[in-house]
Amino acid sequence: MKKEIETKKIIFSGIQPSGNLNIGNYIGAISQWVNMQEKYDCIFSVVDYHAITVKQNPDELRRRAIEVTKIYLAAGIDPEKSIIFKQSDVAAHTELAWILNCYGARIADLNKMTQFKDKSGKNQESASVGLYAYPVLMAADILLYDAEIVPVGEDQKQHVELARDIAKRFNGEYGEIFVVPQVVIRKDGARIMSLLDASKKMSKSDSNQNNCITLLDDIEVARKKIMRAVTDSGIDIEYDLENKPALSNLLTIYAILGTREIPRLVKDYKGKGYGDFKKDLADVVVKFLTDFQTKYNKISDEDALIILELGKERAAKIANEKMEKVRKAIGVG
Numbered sequence: 001m002k003k004e005i006e007t008k009k010i011i012f013s014g015i016q017p018s019g020n021l022n023i024g025n026y027i028g029a030i031s032q033w034v035n036m037q038e039k040y041d042c043i044f045s046v047v048d049y050h051a052i053t054v055k056q057n058p059d060e061l062r063r064r065a066i067e068v069t070k071i072y073l074a075a076g077i078d079p080e081k082s083i084i085f086k087q088s089d090v091a092a093h094t095e096l097a098w099i100l101n102c103y104g105a106r107i108a109d110l111n112k113m114t115q116f117k118d119k120s121g122k123n124q125e126s127a128s129v130g131l132y133a134y135p136v137l138m139a140a141d142i143l144l145y146d147a148e149i150v151p152v153g154e155d156q157k158q159h160v161e162l163a164r165d166i167a168k169r170f171n172g173e174y175g176e177i178f179v180v181p182q183v184v185i186r187k188d189g190a191r192i193m194s195l196l197d198a199s200k201k202m203s204k205s206d207s208n209q210n211n212c213i214t215l216l217d218d219i220e221v222a223r224k225k226i227m228r229a230v231t232d233s234g235i236d237i238e239y240d241l242e243n244k245p246a247l248s249n250l251l252t253i254y255a256i257l258g259t260r261e262i263p264r265l266v267k268d269y270k271g272k273g274y275g276d277f278k279k280d281l282a283d284v285v286v287k288f289l290t291d292f293q294t295k296y297n298k299i300s301d302e303d304a305l306i307i308l309e310l311g312k313e314r315a316a317k318i319a320n321e322k323m324e325k326v327r328k329a330i331g332v333g
């Protein structure tokens with residue numbers, strides 16, 4: 001009897017080495033990835049070509065790519081189970097992005113991307129073409145590996161949906177070349193907000209670092225940031241996204257980095273004030289960061305470079321096979 005070979009679903013995700021990674025990146029993206037490794041074949045990239053949509057200092061960019069790799073490892077991404085690689089090490093990404101720019105992506109799609117509007121602000125005319133077209137490079141990242149699932153934070157949902165549209169359009173024209181991916185987002189924590197303004201996302205490109213807790217923050221600095229975080233009017237500790245967005249954000253962080261769920265926390269803090277709550281939250285964040293940084297500090301740059309070298313070979317093999325099919329389908333190469 002013929003035995004069915006069980007194939008695991010493929011996961012792809014990545015982070016730009018464009019600033020200090022924060023607990024938003026950890027909660028929204030990396031924490032999901034760690035849990036997926038047992039069940040799926042996972043590929044995690046340090047997407048340095050995405051980072052250059054905004055000008056980067058060359059030495060800093062190289063250093064940050066290593067830092068992000070070490071953060072993946074410290075968070076529990078296991079290179080024995082998952083592929084970890086740097087995007088610029090696999091040329092197929094930029095090659096496929098060009099092809100998808102021509103055959104798949106449309107100006108009307110890109111004009112809808114809210115992140116471009118947010119990032120370019122009033123300076124759309126002087127923004128780089130790269131910043132505008134970057135979701136197409138992201139689609140290439142995903143489609144090269146037949147990824148079925150893309151775990152990201154909420155802000156990247158629209159880009160994954162675009163990747164789906166591009167894949168369908170390309171397949172419609174050239175046959176079933178690409179797998180149509182699906183976005184996966186956490187129920188809570190898909191959008192961690194800034195500590196000083198609960199109407200905006202915690203972002204690694206924020207010029208005011210008091211808005212975010214970074215994964216490599218000095219422990220005492222992190223404690224102070226929590227104590228200074230804005231809260232809403234009123235005195236009760238409640239989860240109410242509409243009327244208490246700042247507190248709800250802090251409760252989300254508390255629940256995910258700690259051990260108690262939000263309803264339990266709300267119960268436990270009944271009758272207590274914001275001050276007590278923030279002091280305890282600061283302890284939870286400090287414990288999380290201390291454990292994380294202990295692991296991070298044990299990983300050397302050399303270790304990270306070895307992992308990236310291994311990942312490069314494994315990723316390139318998959319990506320190059322896909323590129324052969326794509327080139328053949330469109331009549332180049």
Ligand code: TYM
Pocket residue numbers: 012013014015016017024025026027028029047050137138141142150151152153154155156159189190191192193201202203204
């Ligand atoms: P990037 O580098 O901006 O963010 C990395 C990941 O962190 C998530 N994230 C958040 N989640 C919750 N709360 C927040 N405040 C928060 N801030 C960021 C992001 O949603 C993301 O999952 N284009 C992508 C990187 C990328 C990618 C890909 C992702 C490139 N190619 C292919 C998936 C698949 C980006 O700029 O993410």
